[in-house]
Amino acid sequence: MKFVRRPDLDPQTRLWMAMAVRFRGFGDWGAVAELAREHGVSRQFLYQNEASFPRPFAVVAAPRDDLADESLHQLVLAIRLRCKGSLDGIAGVLDDMGWSPGSVGHISEFLRSLGAACPREIPRSASPVTLLLDETFANSLPILVVMEASSHCVLSIKIMPDRKAETWVAALLELMAEGVDIGLLVKDQGASLKAAARELGLPERADLFHLLKPFDPFLPHFERRAYGAVEEEAERLRVLGNRKSEASLAKARAKIEAAALAAAVAIRDSDSYDYLHKCLHESFDSFTEEGVIRAKTVAEGDLEAATRLLEEQFPSHNGILAAVKFLRKNLPDYWGYFEQLEAIVRRHARAIPEHTLRAACLAWQLGRKSMAVKSPRRKKELARQSKAWLALALAGNGGKLRAAVEALRAELDANVRSSSPLEAVNSVIREHLNACRGQTTQEALSMLAFFLNHRKATRGKYAGSSPHERLTGMPEKGSPIAQLLALAPRAARWVERGGATETERLNVG
Numbered sequence: 001m002k003f004v005r006r007p008d009l010d011p012q013t014r015l016w017m018a019m020a021v022r023f024r025g026f027g028d029w030g031a032v033a034e035l036a037r038e039h040g041v042s043r044q045f046l047y048q049n050e051a052s053f054p055r056p057f058a059v060v061a062a063p064r065d066d067l068a069d070e071s072l073h074q075l076v077l078a079i080r081l082r083c084k085g086s087l088d089g090i091a092g093v094l095d096d097m098g099w100s101p102g103s104v105g106h107i108s109e110f111l112r113s114l115g116a117a118c119p120r121e122i123p124r125s126a127s128p129v130t131l132l133l134d135e136t137f138a139n140s141l142p143i144l145v146v147m148e149a150s151s152h153c154v155l156s157i158k159i160m161p162d163r164k165a166e167t168w169v170a171a172l173l174e175l176m177a178e179g180v181d182i183g184l185l186v187k188d189q190g191a192s193l194k195a196a197a198r199e200l201g202l203p204e205r206a207d208l209f210h211l212l213k214p215f216d217p218f219l220p221h222f223e224r225r226a227y228g229a230v231e232e233e234a235e236r237l238r239v240l241g242n243r244k245s246e247a248s249l250a251k252a253r254a255k256i257e258a259a260a261l262a263a264a265v266a267i268r269d270s271d272s273y274d275y276l277h278k279c280l281h282e283s284f285d286s287f288t289e290e291g292v293i294r295a296k297t298v299a300e301g302d303l304e305a306a307t308r309l310l311e312e313q314f315p316s317h318n319g320i321l322a323a324v325k326f327l328r329k330n331l332p333d334y335w336g337y338f339e340q341l342e343a344i345v346r347r348h349a350r351a352i353p354e355h356t357l358r359a360a361c362l363a364w365q366l367g368r369k370s371m372a373v374k375s376p377r378r379k380k381e382l383a384r385q386s387k388a389w390l391a392l393a394l395a396g397n398g399g400k401l402r403a404a405v406e407a408l409r410a411e412l413d414a415n416v417r418s419s420s421p422l423e424a425v426n427s428v429i430r431e432h433l434n435a436c437r438g439q440t441t442q443e444a445l446s447m448l449a450f451f452l453n454h455r456k457a458t459r460g461k462y463a464g465s466s467p468h469e470r471l472t473g474m475p476e477k478g479s480p481i482a483q484l485l486a487l488a489p490r491a492a493r494w495v496e497r498g499g500a501t502e503t504e505r506l507n508v509g
Contacts, residue, residue, distance in 0.1 A: 128183025291358030
């Protein structure tokens, strides 16, 4: 046997120790620690020893149903998922509360087993679905996250071996084999993802979030530089007041002039970039301020004007020039959004009068912006304007056009242009990854995806519903923590078999 480290332990003792580790149930807290003390070995040694023996001989005792164990498991899950606690932190909390021993190894295996037992949410719909794709990283390995756009349900989250095109092709083929009818991929401009989509012949769209992201860091940069230049000018004026001799006064005046010139340039650059940055974002608006559709040709002209002005105003700023080059290179993959937008508006214009159509489109756009902005005051104001324009659209027709307007808004929502919902989920995933650096496993990611899919939103458009409910139309059977605890017997069977079956992994809606 390759794993040795303790030559004084004969094979019979090693086998007994391995079986003792495998025989324990979920409620046997501290069994491994007690076994380690008895034989004078570390818990890590016991886990490595257990892993060196074949899986088919594994037998797991049924989980105990007493209240103490269920409460303990509920606490472990709540700290891990709701509080983003690390494994060491969870063990420390249990020890502080006197619920010891609660070893990190046992907690890790408990969570791993639950994660392996979590079912996958796979949509079964008559029409193709739009998928949002993005990558994050753990332990230098990429993690591919796939979300269904309309429900915001995470369909897949997997640790991948690399970022090659064939790896992404295999991941997409797996989803298609599980029954996902892919109608459109909305993603960043990664070369491998793009190559994978083209190889499979799947329609793709450049993600607006990543198209504009390279321009965002320079906005606070120019603002900070302008404030710094103004502060420097004020400092030069203060120093001038302390100078007495004519020579020192002349030097101070020269420095004031230079500081004033630098402040004027910095303020001008900040104002110019702020204006052009705003123009750049507005060029991607679906509708004008009057509710008129922004056609593809109009958007192209506005974007070309904004990018040319950026190049003229900042000819030596390498960061801005690189962002402009990146935008121009990837814009062709985005124009499908405007083409589909024109088709949607043209189709609904046959049944909705022009003044009603404009008001409804403007109400939709203001509502989308209210969800995107971060300022609470601005968010409320945009939501108020959206509600007012929608009321105006429905006024005077006795509610006859309400169904037509709602159908229009639904189609506009379905025309996805950004993976912002996926970015929000990725930020949560990264917080969990940072809490357990070096301890990320596929089972932990699966459990996190299950938790996010079954957690109900508390505010906003989707308040009171979970992504799983919106995907399947089926109501939740309890909190995500309670549903995870219900998987404990299933997790025990997973440990006993050495893995979940294909039927158990898929939850077909």
